[in-house]
Amino acid sequence: MSTASEAKANIGVVGLAVMGSNLARNLASREGNKVAVYNRTWSRTEEVVEAHPEAGFIAAKTIEEFAQSLSTPRTAIIMVKAGKATDAVIDQLVEVFEPGDIIVDGGNALFTDTIRREKAVRETGINFVGAGISGGEEGALNGPSIMPGGSEEAWHTLGPILKSIAAVAEGEPCVTHVGTDGAGHFVKMIHNGIEYADMQLIAEAYDLLRKAAGMTPAEIAGVFEEWNKGELESYLIEITAEVLRQVDAATGKPFIDIVLDQAGSKGTGVWTVQTSLDLGVPVSGIAEAVFARSLSAHPRQRAAASDLPGPSAPPAVSSSDRDAFIEDVRQALYASKIIAYSQGFDAIIAGAEEYGWDIKKGDIAKIWRAGCIIRAQFLNRIAESYAEHPDLEVLVAAPYFAEAVSRTQEAWRRVVIHAVAAGVPTPAFSSSLAYYDGLRAERLPAALVQGQRDFFGAHTYKRVDRDGTFHTLWSGDRSEVEETGSH
Secondary structure (H helix, E strand, O other): OEEOOOOOEOEEEEOOOHHHHHHHHHHHOOOOOOEEEEOOOHHHHHHHHHHOHHHOOEEOOOHHHHHHOEOOOOEEEEOOOOOHHHHHHHHHHHHHOOOOOEEEEOOOOOHHHHHHHHHHHHOOOOEEEEEEEEOHHHHHHHOOEEEEOOOHHHHHHHHHHHHHHOOEEOOEEOEOOOOOOOHHHHHHHHHHHHHHHHHHHHHHHHHHHHHOOOOOHHHHHHHHHHHOOOOOOEHHHHHHHHHHHOEOOOOOOEHHHHOOOOOOOOOHHHHHHHHHHHHOOOOHHHHHHHHHHHHHOOHHHHHHOOOOOOOOOOOOOOOOOHHHHHHHHHHHHHHHHHHHHHHHHHHHHHHHHHHOOOOOHHHHHHHOOOOOOOOEOOHHHHHHHHHHOOOOOOHHHOHHHHHHHHHHHHHHHHHHHHHHHHOOOOHHHHHHHHHHHHHHOOOOOHHHHHHHHHHHHOOOEOOOOOOOEEEEOOOOOOOEEEEOOOO
């Protein structure tokens, strides 16, 4: 074990819980990196250093020692709990760092907190970078997908280090400079929102195969294994097969049947929906995935409603029709997945416009191809779509995805109809289809909503046949007047 006085490190890690220690080990395993480590409790630092002598960590007992152990410009990655703990560590580092040094927050921070922190730290001359890191514990150790924000100056120093540890897809490191201040954490937030939708859609596919087709978890595992060989190939499909194949050692039952059906949330999915509402971007698939977790986590309400009636004669899938039904579910899953990604990129585009970030959408798709939870085969198609059509208004309208939805939409409709008739909840499938139909509709009933708003609140409306803003005198003679300003 080296000490701060014996050597200099080019990168440091603060916070040595599992994610932090794995990231530090990843950094240390790459040629050219020497890693300093610091944890609030010295015993944890000792534990990590002694467990991994091959890493050659430089261990620091104090934050001052940690700063002294780093070569300039000092670069430190914070891997502590988001919120007050992050603010406390930033304050400590600002005290011992100098102008030109770099502080990186690698946690799941809310992007508006990152904007605030970057502004405050910038005033000291120190660079602050909010970096989304995806891939969980395994990704941190073996190669994550990394989404850093911050200044160009910080990226100049930080870029080569992050490229050295990132996952690699088709020869390219899964890291790019996303944009200034909070851009990196914003994109990571949207990534997690898409992840929520992806997981919910897969869960709904499983539920349909289990309840409507009467299949066992082991049989469904085989289906997902086959799906992972085609256009649905992805990390989440792969691990779903593994989870469904698992048998509980204590009871001999399928693992899935002994797990409590109440899903938790760490906040990023909720943040995605809240932020998208503020930006005026419909992310209905992501929202329904968040709400589905919320519903699952209310056992008393579910128990109180357990005797409510369902369909009197739910349709069953016969053995002769099972293969066709499985294929319909596969196609519905693929179509809904396309919508989830399309909505996610809509939010990225809106966020970039709102906060002045130059986010390259194709580059984001590329860095999600490996290392992250939503890594999937068709991310290449997203990158290609934005390369071919830089001003693409909505991803689902790109030729590749438009064709894919065109050939899957009839199956998608059959699956939603069957789910409704069978009483199997499919909020993400259903809302994704409703969004698709709303998007392609020549005319929406929003005209009636505008009429209602004008009637009860004089909120005005616009006409299809001429410019201007208008109000009907509903409580008077119902004549129309042109308004000089709207309410």
